[in-house]
Amino acid sequence: MSRILSEISKSSRSKNVCEDITVFSDAEFSELNHLIEEYIHSKQFIEGSFFVEEMSNGDSEGRAKRIYLDRLGKSRVMSSMKWADFETRLGSSDSTTSYRRTERMENDYFRNLESRLLRSCGVNANVTELVISMIDLQNKQIDELRSRRRQLRRGFIKEIVFNPIRSLRDKFESSTNKISRLEIPTQKLVGAITVVSDTSVLFTTRDWGVAGTISTMAGAMIAATAQ
Template sequence: MRLPIYNPRPVADRQRERLIKLLSNLLNERLTRLNQNVPPDNIVLSNAEVKELNALIGEISTDRSFFTALSFVDGLAGRIKIGEEQLRELYLSERRRRGYSRAVSSNQWHQFITRLGMHSGDLSTLIRAAAPMPFEHFLRMERRVLSHFKISEDVQEYLLELMARKRQAIEALREQASNFRDLVTDTGVTDLTKAILKQLGEKRDNLSSKQVAGLTIVIVDSTTLFTTRDWSVSGTLSTMAGGLTMIVED
């Protein structure tokens, strides 16, 4: 039996929504011009697109809340050294900033970490712990949030396919809270995102469609982190997937 999926309540202003729309439009263009004489894995930015992206990139590149969300995911994945107590406090404080209560905070944290698929060091305090979110349920939630931002069906399918391809690595992260498994890299999603944003800001047109797709996934799902428990779990898993997708594989 499929579990119900509640509508997301993303935290995104008009600039963030516009950036998501523009990135998804670029991906849609890539998908619709496969028969043209353009390298299929490259996205060529027009002058108008570069100008608009520059302004939006400048805004998100200095957004403390955005990079706090990415640092949280890197901490869970073991890419940066943050202890569980710090991660717990970050999770609860960021939820409070978004209007959610800190009541029964220990239960909130353990519900989240268990639903994510990881294990807390203090198992004795697990209260009514939820089961880890099935990967198929996660993908259905992703489709819901992509639809919320009015991303085209073709781009939705492309992004979901990329995330599904990373299932093994994501499942390893969930269980081990360790590195980006099976990929030789010491880079977390925070640094990967900064690098891609810098390339776009410098008007470079040599980013692959997968890199822009990974950036799109990260930006979309950072808006659902620190909201409800399940949307926080979905946002965490998809941010991991987005980081993995941004990695250039030889």
């Protein structure tokens, strides 16, 4: 995961031809294509993307809950409380059970966690700032996903990460006159960065899990509005 972000960050730092397009060298694109192919078939990504999509769709069959509790290794006695805390912190539940003092995670706190995570993954400061600014533009849509007033189509998160690379690869391989520039819309790239960075923390602690879920939702909205 960190190698994917490193490749994206390296290209974004040095080869932007304009703020809307990120250009890759042949070597950078080849490496990124290889890493993305591996990543989308990993258990971490498959499980994480399924989890976030289920959360936005209401988790009516409890599959997201089972994944979360299994990964955290919570006992049966503690599981209901821990899951209720997670849902409340995410904003998908408004339960006010008396024993719980958990509150919905505020946007400023989430942004701080997201910035810390991106920096720890080796994403440079300019790209981190760009990611956060694009997340801020999607606050309304993110809130709708958190509260389950908007849903993510199943399989959409995989498309966010893979489709920009696949589209460029197919265009390159089918061209009789090889395209001179390997470029991807920056907004689509930011959507992918956001998803890739956060699947690593979904099942660590409660707050990192909530932040990872919110950020993956944000990546989906950023990519969905890209031209």
